[in-house]
Structures are given as C-alpha cells and as structure tokens.
Amino acid sequence: MAYLDINHVVRKFGGLVAVNDITVGIEQGEIFGLIGPNGSGKTTLFNAINHYYPPNSGEIVFKGMPITHKSTHEICQLGIGRTFQVVKPLRRMTVLENVMTGAFLRTGSATEARDKALEVLDFCELMQRKDMLGKDLPIADKKRLEIARSLAGEPKLMLLDEAAAGLNPREIDAVMAVVRKIRDSGITCFVVEHVMKFILGISDRMMCINFGSEIARGTPKEIASHPEVIKAYLGEEYAKGK
Amino acid sequence: MAEIKTMAKKSWFLPAILGIVLVAIPPFVGGYIQHVFILIMMWITMATAWNLLGGYCGQVSFGHAVFFGLGAYGGGLLYLHWDISPWCGMITGPLLAIIIGIPIGLICFRLRGPYFALALLALGETFRIVFTNWVSVLGGACGVVSSRTWGAEKLPYYYIALAIAALSIYVVYRLMHSKLGYYFVSIREDQDAAEALGIPTTRYKMYALIPSAGFTGLAGAIYMNYMAYIDPEVVFNLAGVSIMMILVVMIGGAGTLWGPVLGATIFIILSEVLRAVVDPIVGLPVSYLIFMVLACLLIMFLPDGIIGDWGKIKRAFTRKKPAYLGGE
Amino acid sequence: MALFGQTFITGILIGGIYAIIAIGMTLIMGVMKIINLAHGALMMVGMYVCVVLFASLGLHPYLSMIPAMIILFGIGYALQKYSIDRVFRIETILPESQVLLTLALGLGITEIIRLIFTSDYQCTYTPFSAKCFYAGGMSISQPYLVGFIIAMAFVAGLHIFLSRTDLGHSVMATAQDRDAATYMGVNAGRITNFTFGLGTALAAAGGAILLPIYYVFPDVWHPYLAKAFIITILGGMGSTVGALSGGLLLGVAESFGATYWSPGYRDVVGLIIFLLVLLFLPGGLKKVIGR
Numbered sequence: 001m002a003y004l005d006i007n008h009v010v011r012k013f014g015g016l017v018a019v020n021d022i023t024v025g026i027e028q029g030e031i032f033g034l035i036g037p038n039g040s041g042k043t044t045l046f047n048a049i050n051h052y053y054p055p056n057s058g059e060i061v062f063k064g065m066p067i068t069h070k071s072t073h074e075i076c077q078l079g080i081g082r083t084f085q086v087v088k089p090l091r092r093m094t095v096l097e098n099v100m101t102g103a104f105l106r107t108g109s110a111t112e113a114r115d116k117a118l119e120v121l122d123f124c125e126l127m128q129r130k131d132m133l134g135k136d137l138p139i140a141d142k143k144r145l146e147i148a149r150s151l152a153g154e155p156k157l158m159l160l161d162e163a164a165a166g167l168n169p170r171e172i173d174a175v176m177a178v179v180r181k182i183r184d185s186g187i188t189c190f191v192v193e194h195v196m197k198f199i200l201g202i203s204d205r206m207m208c209i210n211f212g213s214e215i216a217r218g219t220p221k222e223i224a225s226h227p228e229v230i231k232a233y234l235g236e237e238y239a240k241g242k
Numbered sequence: 243m244a245e246i247k248t249m250a251k252k253s254w255f256l257p258a259i260l261g262i263v264l265v266a267i268p269p270f271v272g273g274y275i276q277h278v279f280i281l282i283m284m285w286i287t288m289a290t291a292w293n294l295l296g297g298y299c300g301q302v303s304f305g306h307a308v309f310f311g312l313g314a315y316g317g318g319l320l321y322l323h324w325d326i327s328p329w330c331g332m333i334t335g336p337l338l339a340i341i342i343g344i345p346i347g348l349i350c351f352r353l354r355g356p357y358f359a360l361a362l363l364a365l366g367e368t369f370r371i372v373f374t375n376w377v378s379v380l381g382g383a384c385g386v387v388s389s390r391t392w393g394a395e396k397l398p399y400y401y402i403a404l405a406i407a408a409l410s411i412y413v414v415y416r417l418m419h420s421k422l423g424y425y426f427v428s429i430r431e432d433q434d435a436a437e438a439l440g441i442p443t444t445r446y447k448m449y450a451l452i453p454s455a456g457f458t459g460l461a462g463a464i465y466m467n468y469m470a471y472i473d474p475e476v477v478f479n480l481a482g483v484s485i486m487m488i489l490v491v492m493i494g495g496a497g498t499l500w501g502p503v504l505g506a507t508i509f510i511i512l513s514e515v516l517r518a519v520v521d522p523i524v525g526l527p528v529s530y531l532i533f534m535v536l537a538c539l540l541i542m543f544l545p546d547g548i549i550g551d552w553g554k555i556k557r558a559f560t561r562k563k564p565a566y567l568g569g570e
Numbered sequence: 571m572a573l574f575g576q577t578f579i580t581g582i583l584i585g586g587i588y589a590i591i592a593i594g595m596t597l598i599m600g601v602m603k604i605i606n607l608a609h610g611a612l613m614m615v616g617m618y619v620c621v622v623l624f625a626s627l628g629l630h631p632y633l634s635m636i637p638a639m640i641i642l643f644g645i646g647y648a649l650q651k652y653s654i655d656r657v658f659r660i661e662t663i664l665p666e667s668q669v670l671l672t673l674a675l676g677l678g679i680t681e682i683i684r685l686i687f688t689s690d691y692q693c694t695y696t697p698f699s700a701k702c703f704y705a706g707g708m709s710i711s712q713p714y715l716v717g718f719i720i721a722m723a724f725v726a727g728l729h730i731f732l733s734r735t736d737l738g739h740s741v742m743a744t745a746q747d748r749d750a751a752t753y754m755g756v757n758a759g760r761i762t763n764f765t766f767g768l769g770t771a772l773a774a775a776g777g778a779i780l781l782p783i784y785y786v787f788p789d790v791w792h793p794y795l796a797k798a799f800i801i802t803i804l805g806g807m808g809s810t811v812g813a814l815s816g817g818l819l820l821g822v823a824e825s826f827g828a829t830y831w832s833p834g835y836r837d838v839v840g841l842i843i844f845l846l847v848l849l850f851l852p853g854g855l856k857k858v859i860g861r
Contacts, residue, residue, distance in 0.1 A: 050438065076440035088435035090428050092497075092663070101428045104421045105440040113421070134431075153440055302666040349849060356605050359666050360799065361848050367796065368841045375834040480792075481677055488670060497663045526685055534678030541671040542653060545662040 003028040009058035018044040020212035031189045033203030041212040042192040081155030083146035085162045089134030096130040102152035124148040140171040157188045164198040276396040282510045283403035289502030290410045291457035292487045297496030299450040300430025305362030307483035309339040309455040313462025314477045318386035331463040339459025347451040370478035385473025399468045410457045495547025576708035577829045583714040585821020590721035591776030592801035593813040594769030600745040600808020601765045604668045610795030611676035616774025617786040624694040635778035639771040646770025684788040693785035717779040800844040
C-alpha cells in the first residue's frame, strides 16, 4: 500500500474523458513528478484528488484511508495540501495574514497561528514581504506564497501544480530549492510541471500522461529518453529520429 | 484586513470620547434629537450586522429585511396573540431571526455572488408578501399595534439602543480578530483557496450569518418596542431596509469596523436634513430622489466607502498627481 | 374544464408578454454579465411615454410603442455609457456594487417620474381594452391576445437579428467571450452600450403592450422586475429561446396559482419558482451554483 494510492481514477466532462483510468502509487517521502502536454489531464487529476472535480469512478486512498468521497476541506485537514496552477492569493490580506489563515488549520489561537506563520515565511524566504498585500506581490512571490500558505497547515503530502510556471531561470532554481527543503522536512511531494529543468531535476520518480492516459513511467532519465514522451511533446518525427 | 489593524492601532481614544458624549449628552437634548439618536443607534446595529456577513465574509445579502422583520414580529406576534409584552421580543425576535436564518443559509450559501444576493432578495419579498396576506396567523397588512412602555419618554429606549449598538460593534471586533475573522475574509477573497486550506466554508459562512441575523433581529425588536407599531410593508421593505442597509455600509466602507458606524450616522443625519430642511424649501418630496442620486454617485466614485477610499478622497483634495500612472 | 383551459391560455398569453419584458434583461445579462435591476423602472418610463402620447395625441399604445422604444433606447444607452460602465470593471470589496448601482438608478428614476406624474394611477382606456373573445366556454381578453402576438413578433425579430445579422453576431460574440470578440475586431464597448439600449427598448415595448391590460403608477414595475429576473434565470442568460420558454412557464404557473390558490399569492408563485430554480435546476444553472 503506497502513501497515496490512485486506483483506476476516471474523470469525464460530458463526453470528454479528461482522466482515463490512471493508477499510480506515491511513496512516502519521495518527490513524484507528473508531466504531459497541455490538456493531458494533469490538473484534472489533482482536482480529482482534492475533490474539486471528484472522480466519476475509481478510488483514492491516503495513508490507508479512502478519501474519494471526502470534501475538499476534509482532505486538507487529513494532511493533503495543494497549490494552484493559477495562483490564488488572498488579495486584500497581507502575506503574513495569508499564511496565518493556513496555519489556523492546526490551532485556534491567533498568537500560535502568527508564530507558525512567521516560521513558515522564514522557511520559504518570504519574510521581507510579510506586510505586503497579496495582490501587490510579483508572480514569483505569489507562487511562493501559495506554497507557504499550504505549508502552514502542516500537510503530510503536497500537491504542487505548476509551481515553476512563468518564472525566470533564477526563480526556478529558488523554487526547486524550496521544494527540496520541503521534502527534506518529511513532506511527500506530488509535482505537476511543464518546465523540464524543474521536474527532471527534482523528481525521484515520474509519470507522463497524454489524453488522460499514462504513456510512460520511470526515473527522470528514463522518461526523458522515452520515445512515447518525445512523441507526445515534440511529435512523431523527433521520436523516430531519436 | 490591514484596515482593521490600523484602525485598532489608531487608538480607542476618539471612540472613547465619543462614547462619553453619547452617554452623557442625550438627557439634555430635546425629544426630536433623542429620536434621531435612537435611529442612528438602530442603524449602526443593522449596518454592523450586515457588514459582518457582507463586508467581511463577502456574502452580500439583498434581503436582510427578513431578519429585521422577524426580529420585530418576534415580539409583535407574542403581543398580538397572547398579550405578552413586546419586551420579550428582545429575546424571541433575534432568536426567531437566527432560527429561520439557519436553514436560509444552509440552502442559499451554495450560491455565489449576485445569485446569493438575489435569492435573499426574493426571500425578503416572499416574507413581505406572506406576512401581508396571512392575516389570521401573522396579522396581515394591518400589522401589530402595541403600547409604549414609557409613554412619550424616549431616553430609556435610547440607552437600550446604544447598548445594543455598542455590543454589536464589540462582538464584530472580537470575531474579526480571532480565527473566525481570518476565515471569513479568506472566504470572501477566494472561496476555492479557502477550501483548499481546510476551511469548511459553508460552516463558517453560518458562523457569520448567525450573529448577523441575530443583531439585525435585535434591531428589529427594539424597533417594535420603540415604535409600538409595525407592519410588513415597513419592516420587510426591500428599498427602505434591505437595500438601505447595504448603502449605509457602503457609504462608510464595507469590510471595516467603523465604516458602518460612520455610514449609519451620515445616513440618518442626511435623511433628516433632507426631509426637514430641503423638502420644505423645494416644496416637493425630493429627499428620496436626492438620496438615490447620492447613492449612485457614491457607487460610481467611492465604491469602497469613505474609509475604504480614504486615499482617493485625500488625493482629490490635495490635488497631487498620483505616484504611478494607470489610476487606482 | 373551461376554467382549466381559460387559466392555461391566459397563462400562455401573459407569459408571452412577460417574455418580451424579460428578453431585454437576459440580453443585457448575457453581454454584460451584470444583473440590471433598473430594467423594471425603465419599462415603467416607457409606459409613461405612451401615456403622455395617448393623452396629448390620442395615440394608442401599440403605435406609441415605437417612439417609446426609441426614447428608451437612448436613455438606456446613455445610462450604460456614462454611469454603469464606470463600475463595470472596477475591483471593489463589494463586487455586487454594479447590481446595486442599477437598483439605485432604477429607484432614482422612479422618484423623478413620481415627482413629474405623482403616484396616481393612470391608464390608457380604449373600448378595445375590455373586449373579449369567447370560445368553448372560455373568455379570452383581446388586449392579452393582441399583446401576445406583438410580443411574439418581437421575439422572432430579435432572434433573427441575433442569428442572421452582422451586428447581432457581434452581440452574441461579445456575450460569449468579450476579449475574444475584441480580438476579432468587435468594438466591445460600443456593442455593450448598444445592447443595453436595445434591451431597454424591448422593456419599453413590453410596457407598452402591458398598458392596455393594466394601469401605470411609478412603482408598478416591482413585480415585473422580479418576473423578468426569474425568467432570465429559468431560461438561461442571453438565450432568447430560454426567455420565451421561461416566460410561458412562469405565466402558466402564476395563472394556476392565482386561480386555484389565491390571487394575493400570485407573485409568490414566481418567487418560489425562482428559489427552486436557483437551488435545484442543473444544466445552464450549474455555472451559477459554484464550481
């Protein structure tokens, strides 16, 4: 039994099958990477785990407990944190208040939440921004805020949805460092990403999907040279050429 | 959220002075001024209550008259059917508002934005029509008439209204500085993000609705006792109660603690001035029209209210060029 | 049996008239994504224009409908351009400020009319107003029937306009995706102003049709605004067919409510349908109810 078990999950939108019978197990303490072309179903899979768009069929089991039919906030309380592809800062709250909101998951006291939030801000290197309003942050810090806010709730598993999208190379290195820190502190990470440098550099194991179905699985090295993956991203000729 | 901190830090000095004035002055002014003070206190309560659910939690209700009316009828019905003093309505009124409010919330909170607003509007109108037509149980269009406990004496009503207003502000203050406050604002800012942070949004919306309905109901109850007459057209009124509550909060600034207080004060004083001074001069009942025009201008130019758009107001008067291009 | 038939037919006829009142609102809502609560008041202004023309020139509302529509088109266009557009895209703490503005505008306009015309009831009484058809034991009011026919003509005309003309296509495009339409060369701002004017003109038409049946006073619009909104939600924003079916459905439901329950509760029928639809109807309304 893996830490997070995704068993034969299917998610349809009307006639379109966005996630087509995906089965994968995420082991505790690893960084698992998920890639695939646009529209392949990556974010939909996250949405299914998170219960935003619950699976039509299939099962999701976390630490041995089925969570397929639990609500989004319950899933978070059980220890699965999530960041969003399109960042969702709490715009009219300061960075500190944003993270405190995440911290309140584990405490009812404002002082404790504040202390926890400051700790997390330090961990994510966002301290200098702590009094800025969420809406005034540059994109890289908004992404970092997403992570910090989720971290404040002390998750055991984090779903990171395109945490590196839209960042420049230096910012990408910074995010990679943060994610490694998160894993080193004992949190399992399930990462969805397009930026190859990021995901190939950080994952322990990876999976590639296209049109909702799995097309390859293995270590980053195996994935990078897998003909199906190359075909999906670059087209038939490149796959044959390689 | 940042405004709360600055407002609190700006010291309780000014409000303290104000508090002393409010307690000490009224015995020395005439009956009309006392009446105005009572109205102000009532509207402060209503505005503060609405602001908790609408301004802080982001659930904009166009039908809060439901709670006001239920609060009023909570006492009124007791008197109508069993000759019980409407003062019991101070308990039963808010209780009734909360009891009815809970299913309303549970059903309507799944609606977002304007659809929630309009569902509440429809509910408000439904209550008004039902209370107007169901004569046997609810008194119908004739309403309920009781007698004033202290005759023409207004002062006791004032102090009660003042205490209720102060209590409502205090409760909102404590709520907003606790975990609930942070959760309310996060629901307002981004409900999906809030859910992903482990917040059961419907439950916390209820935690905002209950005090909101309760205090609005309390205002209704004091209205019943003070006026000694209520009817459905007045207490369940869409434009006069539901919409006015929103406008009052908007004048001062939604999502701030003192915004509703400022808004209520301006609203009452303005409407009295318009009614008593401008109408006789013009010879026509233009006060309501002027009020609507001002409301339109307010929404167009100062949508975050006096406190919320204070920066805008300051800039308009100092005529400084903005520090950056591109407007607000 | 005759009572049932009469109730049903009356419901259909009045439903068609409701539809034409609602269709302007659903159009505006489709393009601007805001709820226009001034719609009812603007309809009322259209009715007063007809009343004035009737009193001074003896024009029957079915004729004075045309100038009323033109005048209301202008008023709507101006309101949108100079007032509503300002709050259209501003980010504020209370996102519902747009809706609130339209309501305040509606209430303000009502006050202006009240000052000019007082709260007295006014009507345009012609011998035609009281005539009825008799068929199979049922009596069908002529103004209802003629009004229904005119309303259907407008609905058909609007449908053709939206689906067959360039301007109509621009309106639909702006409704579906404002930015995409702009990139295709549609002047979204001008289309929005135009649509608001058009919707308002249609409200005026609805008011003119209503005039021979009913009477007018400054607050007459309250229940009709509610009905227009209910129909808009029932039928789906921006859909002419939806507005028509929603209108007919509401008309019939109300008619049965008035006949078999109680006339006083007529308007409650609509409100209850509204709440039920908001809460339980899937399909196009899923967008409304959260994710």
